[in-house]
Amino acid sequence: MAKQKQNYPYAAETSGYVLALKGSDASTATKEKVDKVAHVFQLIVTYLFLALMGVIIIFPFYWMIITSLKTGEEIQQSVQTFFPHVIRWENYTEALTRLDFPVLLRNTLLVGIISTLGTLITTILAAYAFARLTFKGRDFIFMILLGSMMIPGEMMVISNYISVSRLGWTASGNYFGNFSAMIVPFWVSIFYIYLLRQNFKQIPNELYLAAKVDGKSDWEFLWKVMVPLAMPTLTTIFILKLMGAWNSYVWPNLIASGNKNIFLITNGLRETFSAADNVNDYGAQMAATVIVTVPLLLLFIFFRKYIMRGVGRAGIKG
Amino acid sequence: MESKNNWKGWLYLAPVIILLAVFTFYPIINTLYVSFLKDYNYLNGTSKGFTFDNYIAVLTPFSSSGGGLNSMFDKVMRTALPNTMLLTIITVPISIILSLVIAIALNSIKILKKLFQTVFFMPYVTNAIAIGMVFTVIFDTDYGIFNNIFGLDHHAWIFPSPNVPGQMVNYWSGLFAISFYIVWHSLPYKILIFLGGLQNIDAQYYDAAKIDSAPKWKTALKITVPLLSPQILYMMITSFIGAFKEYNSVIGLFGSGAGAFDKNTGPANMSTMVFFIYDQVAKNKVHYASAASIFLFLIIMLFTLIQNQVSKKRVHY
Known part of the structure; x- marks a missing residue:
């Protein structure tokens, strides 16, 4: 001091x-x-x-x-190069023809878009019922739906396969049936209902009452007020669902059971380039994986916010 | 008005309830039912009556087909179940710890944070099978960049080399390759959830730690982890369930046959429980598939309950 x-x-x-x-x-x-x-x-x-x-x-x-982009010789060098000496674009044309890309793209978009639109409709209706309407048994049904999310999907896949087979939907040549089998079971998603319900609940009740005073019915209120306000969440659902169709493998593989005309993109990729292929094939094989990956990355770049928000939402309830 | 809304509510729910009844609730009951049918033929719905044989065949070596090579018992209890268990035990802790560390690191920086966040999220928006095929190329025995970088001479990770006669893939090498891929693929989701949780932690906890001049690692261990425990528990349960249902990674890396390993080193291939189930469906043995899926469901239920019970004491809400 x-x-x-x-x-x-x-x-x-x-x-x-x-x-x-x-x-x-x-x-x-x-x-x-x-x-x-x-x-x-x-x-x-x-x-x-x-x-x-x-x-x-x-x-x-x-x-x-x-x-x-590499040639077969370059891939088989004893020391790997980190940039191709000779760029071989032919890998891509080869991959596109071998994949039968137009058919795969058509099938995947057909299944993806129709199953997504169906899901959006059922999700909007159900989320509205759970968020806005009061009726007996509402909360009970909601609990049952959430509870059923815990049951592994494999258990349903087995029986659903039995069901669609009995309907004749897996018969080869029955294109309407085949595509129905790939689409209809996916017209409902409990998680998205939950997501949209949370969003609908945030919309102030005053809007609903005001709409009632204006003489609007529930139906009109849903489509003219709620749906436009919930557009961000609906976009998220649309994107995630479309990506789901692009990446789905198991179910379409069971339905197609080897019929290349109804393969979705992932089935086509796996079947065209069987794992034991020789090294000469790696160039075209990687070109094919780029073709499958790039649309996803483009979606990610343009809808980053929607995707990350939708995916991140799952953890909040934890 | 209340009574009017009653039928209206159900009308709005009708599409969902009909679809769920047909494609979710009925299948659950039907799968349970089929798992007790003997030699069930799914095309015409005939069977030879009720039996426990499917469970006996899948879970024990005491069925009529025995427990020998390629029996149902061999495929499930000696291959699929050990594979699934090992993958779970290896990938779940590694991916949770790694993603937690990455999330904490990401949360502590400002410059380039957005860029890193985007990079770390990229594996999420990929096709599991397409990227699995990329990993197969990376782990190629003769020309793979992995062997190249680490100076390993023709080490077989996924497929044996055609240039090395009689080469077999060691089971543990295959397990390493697929675990590496699963961790890589499962990081983004976990990082995203943890980062969301971190951003919700009140800054005053860290200010208090700063005043006490506690070291960073201590802050992370004593403040961040306990405050993040709800997210960690959620992540543990969901990744546990996810790992138990591992399938696409196997198809992506090893192809639709799940590969082939040297039998002296472990299970003969990388088939998992879900792989076995789908394989049996494709082979028209839905009764075995059903029994295995019920078994899988019970395991998942059991582990989820245990985790819930254990974490009750440790999770701070």
Whole structure:
């Protein structure tokens, strides 16, 4: 204390409080310095870690793209190249013809869009009933729906396969049946009903009452007020559902059972390039995976917000 | 008005209830029913009466077909179940810890945060089978970049090399490759959920830690993890269920045959419980598929209940 008084003689005349603050000045400065160094060090480590993980995440995409442009000889070099010496675009034309891409795209879009539109309609109606209408048994039914989400889908797949087979929907040549089998069971999604119901509930009740005063029916209110207001959530559902159709493999594989005319894109990809293919084929194979991956990444780039919000919503209830 | 709304509500729900009744609720009961039918023929609905044989065949070596090679018992209890269990035990903790660390790191930076967030989310918006095929190329025995980078000479991860006569794939190599892929593929969703949780944590907790000048790792362990425990529990349960239903990754990496391993090193292939179920459906043995799916459902239920019970003491809401 005495020493500090010497350093700050004028402070000594004022209050002890100021003196104490001034006195700790030196050590605070060094402490701040140490803190700063530690902070910078921590930042560097954090960025290095994130960059390393980022490279691991990105690498398969990078490798897919450059392999899709390589020639067979280059792929089979003993030391792998990180950029193709000779760019071979023919891999892509080869992949497109071997995949029978137009047929796969047509089938996938047909199934994707019709099942998505159907889901949107059932989801809007059900979410409205759960969010706005009051009727006996509403909460009970809602609980049952949420509870059934816990049961593994595989149990339903088995019986649904039996059902559609009995209906003749799996018979080869019955295109209407085949596509119905790929579409109709997916016209309902409990998770999206839950998502949209939460959204509908946020819409203030005053709007509903005002619409009632204007003589609007429930039906009109739903389509003219609720649906436009819930557009962001509906877009999310649309995108996620479309991506689901693009990525679906199991069910269409069972329904098609080898019939290439009704394959969806993922089935076509897997069947065209069987896993035991030779290395010469890797170029075309990777070109095919690029063709399947790029539309998804484009959707992601344009609808990033909608996708991440929809996916992230699932965890909030946790 | 209340009574008027009663039928109106059900009218709005009608499409959903009809679809669910046909494609969700009826199938649950029917699958349970079929699992007790002997030699069920799904095309004409005939069977040889009620039996426990399907469960006995799938779960025990004591059925008429025995427990030998390629019996149902061999396919489930010696192959699919151990594979599924190992994949779960390996991938769930690794992916949860890794995604938690990444989320905490992401949450602590400002510059480039958006870019990193986008990069880390990319594996989510991919086709599991397409990217699985990319990993097959990366893990190629002769020309794979993985062997190349780590200087491994013709090490077989997924398929044996045609240039090395008689080469077999070691089971644990195959398990490593698929676990690597599953973790890679499952990170984005977990990071997204954890990051959402982190952003909801009140900043005053961290201010308090700063005043106490607690080190960063201690802050993470003593403040972040407990406050994030609801998300961690949610993630544990859902990734557990997801790992138990692993299927697309197997098809993507090993193809529709689930690969073939050196039998002296472990199970003969990478088939999982769900792989077995779909395989049996495709082979018109829906009664075995049903029994296996009920078994899978019970395992999932049991583990979910245990996790819930254990976490009751540890989760802070």
